[in-house]
Amino acid sequence: MNFSERLQEVCEKKNSHLVIGLDPDMDRLPAFLMDFESPFLEFNKSIIHATSDIVCAYKINTAFYEMYGVQGWRAIRKTVEIVPDDTLVILDGKRADVPHSSQKYAEALFRELRADAVTVNPYLGHDAVEPFLARKEQGAFLLCLTSNPGAQDFQLLRVGEHFLFELVAQKATRWNRNGNLGLVVGATQAGYISRVREAAPDLWFLLPGVGAQGGSLEQSVREALRKDGSGFLITVSRSVLYASDDMDFAEAARKVALDYRNQINAAKHS
Amino acid sequence: MNFSERLQEVCEKKNSHLVIGLDPDMDRLPAFLMDFESPFLEFNKSIIHATSDIVCAYKINTAFYEMYGVQGWRAIRKTVEIVPDDTLVILDGKRADVPHSSQKYAEALFRELRADAVTVNPYLGHDAVEPFLARKEQGAFLLCLTSNPGAQDFQLLRVGEHFLFELVAQKATRWNRNGNLGLVVGATQAGYISRVREAAPDLWFLLPGVGAQGGSLEQSVREALRKDGSGFLITVSRSVLYASDDMDFAEAARKVALDYRNQINAAKHS
Numbered sequence: 001m002n003f004s005e006r007l008q009e010v011c012e013k014k015n016s017h018l019v020i021g022l023d024p025d026m027d028r029l030p031a032f033l034m035d036f037e038s039p040f041l042e043f044n045k046s047i048i049h050a051t052s053d054i055v056c057a058y059k060i061n062t063a064f065y066e067m068y069g070v071q072g073w074r075a076i077r078k079t080v081e082i083v084p085d086d087t088l089v090i091l092d093g094k095r096a097d098v099p100h101s102s103q104k105y106a107e108a109l110f111r112e113l114r115a116d117a118v119t120v121n122p123y124l125g126h127d128a129v130e131p132f133l134a135r136k137e138q139g140a141f142l143l144c145l146t147s148n149p150g151a152q153d154f155q156l157l158r159v160g161e162h163f164l165f166e167l168v169a170q171k172a173t174r175w176n177r178n179g180n181l182g183l184v185v186g187a188t189q190a191g192y193i194s195r196v197r198e199a200a201p202d203l204w205f206l207l208p209g210v211g212a213q214g215g216s217l218e219q220s221v222r223e224a225l226r227k228d229g230s231g232f233l234i235t236v237s238r239s240v241l242y243a244s245d246d247m248d249f250a251e252a253a254r255k256v257a258l259d260y261r262n263q264i265n266a267a268k269h270s
Numbered sequence: 271m272n273f274s275e276r277l278q279e280v281c282e283k284k285n286s287h288l289v290i291g292l293d294p295d296m297d298r299l300p301a302f303l304m305d306f307e308s309p310f311l312e313f314n315k316s317i318i319h320a321t322s323d324i325v326c327a328y329k330i331n332t333a334f335y336e337m338y339g340v341q342g343w344r345a346i347r348k349t350v351e352i353v354p355d356d357t358l359v360i361l362d363g364k365r366a367d368v369p370h371s372s373q374k375y376a377e378a379l380f381r382e383l384r385a386d387a388v389t390v391n392p393y394l395g396h397d398a399v400e401p402f403l404a405r406k407e408q409g410a411f412l413l414c415l416t417s418n419p420g421a422q423d424f425q426l427l428r429v430g431e432h433f434l435f436e437l438v439a440q441k442a443t444r445w446n447r448n449g450n451l452g453l454v455v456g457a458t459q460a461g462y463i464s465r466v467r468e469a470a471p472d473l474w475f476l477l478p479g480v481g482a483q484g485g486s487l488e489q490s491v492r493e494a495l496r497k498d499g500s501g502f503l504i505t506v507s508r509s510v511l512y513a514s515d516d517m518d519f520a521e522a523a524r525k526v527a528l529d530y531r532n533q534i535n536a537a538k539h540s
Contacts, residue, residue: 023371061367061371061374063365063367063371063372063374063375063378064371064374066374066375066378066382067374067375067377067378067381067382068382069343069347069378069382069383070340070343070344070347072378073339073340073343074340077339077340094365094366094367094391094394095333095364095365096364096391097331097333097364098416098417098418098483099418101293101331101333101334102333104331104333104334104336104337105333105336105337107337108333108336108337108339108342111337112336112337112338112339113339121364121366121391121393122393122423122424123391123392123393123413123416123424123425124364124413124416124418124420124421124425125416125418125419125420125421125422125423125424125425126419126420126423127418127419127420128416128418128420129420143393143394146368146393146394146395146398147368148368148369148394148395148397148398149395149396149397150394150395150396150397150398150399151394151395152395153392153395153396153441154392154393154395154434154437154438155393155395157429157434157437158429158430159427159428159429159434160428164424164427164429164434167424167427168424171423213368
């Protein structure tokens with residue numbers, strides 16, 4: 001089973017297109033967690049236990065952990081171990097390097113940290129992306145159109161008749177020989193998401209930017225929807241993680257996550 | 271003193287534009303090092319002791335370490351500690367993310383791992399790069415034109431009258447308000463390096479691709495040279511690290527490094 005098929009299966013089984021970003025900020029964790037040896041791990045464990053039946057995947061942004069060095073790296077590993085087998089892990093590291101080095105990153109993320117999928121930056125081109133696609137049951141989401149204002153600088157440049165991000169989407173379609181390449185498309189980019197869908201009719205989209213960054217959930221779903229009514233994941237982080245800053249934080253997170261899950265499913269059928 | 275001024279000072283003091291890439295491959299290390307607890311660290315220590323008087327900087331590619339997880343991360347930290355104060359450390363991680371996350375990477379690389387400089391990917395645009403430029407005495411090299419074949423896919427696209435990589439170089443010039451932004455320009459890209467120099471007359475270039483990847487040292491130097499006769503660093507890795515696979519590996523590495531240093535200085539004045 002290739003990674004796209006795994007995504008399809010997990011979305012159906014959980015009746016969910018929701019991904020929770022486990023990007024804990026030390027300053028925003030409930031104070032009582034500070035008594036634990038690893039507040040991050042304790043926090044992630046509670047969030048995972050409270051939500052794993054209603055999400056397809058957890059997304060772990062490596063930046064939030066690397067800033068704590070060796071300890072942070074250990075927290076990523078242990079978090080991945082806690083995620084139940086029926087739920088996927090996306091390591092959001094936005095790596096890419098010349099092929100010899102990309103291979104090492106693929107080793108780090110897929111073998112050492114046991115990710116099901118990773119995020120990859122397209123700027124270095126095909127040979128930098130390919131090492132992340134070698135294992136067909138594990139996959140990659142290629143940055144296509146990101147949610148930040150800087151997307152204007154290069155991604156939205158006109159190259160002939162197309163925007164640069166459309167060319168990235170077209171190339172990704174061709175690079176998807178193993179059925180394990182998707183695209184990162186910012187939910188803040190209303191109006192452009194449908195252009196990515198036109199350029200890559202079959203690929204899975206990972207959409208960050210709903211919630212704290214202000215992207216419209218309903219419009220994002222409508223534009224990202226594949227002909228078969230699937231093919232997209234919505235990722236939320238801060239609005240779920242910090243739903244409460246007290247002892248009930250995990251329970252509060254579940255409530256918000258459930259609400260997102262249902263809103264997404266409603267938008268799918270609207 | 272900003273990062274560009276620090277580069278100028280160290281190049282003059284060492285009479286060198288050479289950077290050694292400390293990217294050890296377990297399969298290629300001298301066999302006797304396998305008896306040590308951390309073969310990587312032992313290897314790096316010997317290379318650094320044998321060469322630090324003739325190089326401006328060591329470049330550490332994080333991919334080669336991350337594949338060993340927590341242990342690898344620890345080896346980066348310890349390697350950085352060994353580098354003498356008069357020699358710079360460039361952490362080659364090619365990171366970039368939305369601003370909130372790029373800030374965390376900057377923390378990881380500059381504060382936790384104590385890099386003097388990092389490499390950064392331009393695809394996400396200005397707000398993703400800015401967090402790496404906040405400390406003026408520490409700097410970043412932005413990927414502009416990379417040494418791999420995949421550079422064709424996007425970097426060499428025509429955007430109006432320019433190649434995409436020229437627009438990256440132009441923007442970098444504008445983003446360099448703190449005097450601490452340079453560019454990564456592959457030494458395999460003969461003919462194009464001079465176009466980058468035209469687009470960014472004042473920036474420092476970091477040039478990988480000489481040696482194992484086959485870029486011409488002499489032509490790269492000629493094209494990268496700034497009007498003041500400086501403004502560039504040549505990075506070599508495998509051809510220095512594996513000059514010998516026996517007990518004399520560090521001595522052999524020094525000989526090759528010295529030869530590169532002298533060839534670069536000769537090319538500068540030719």
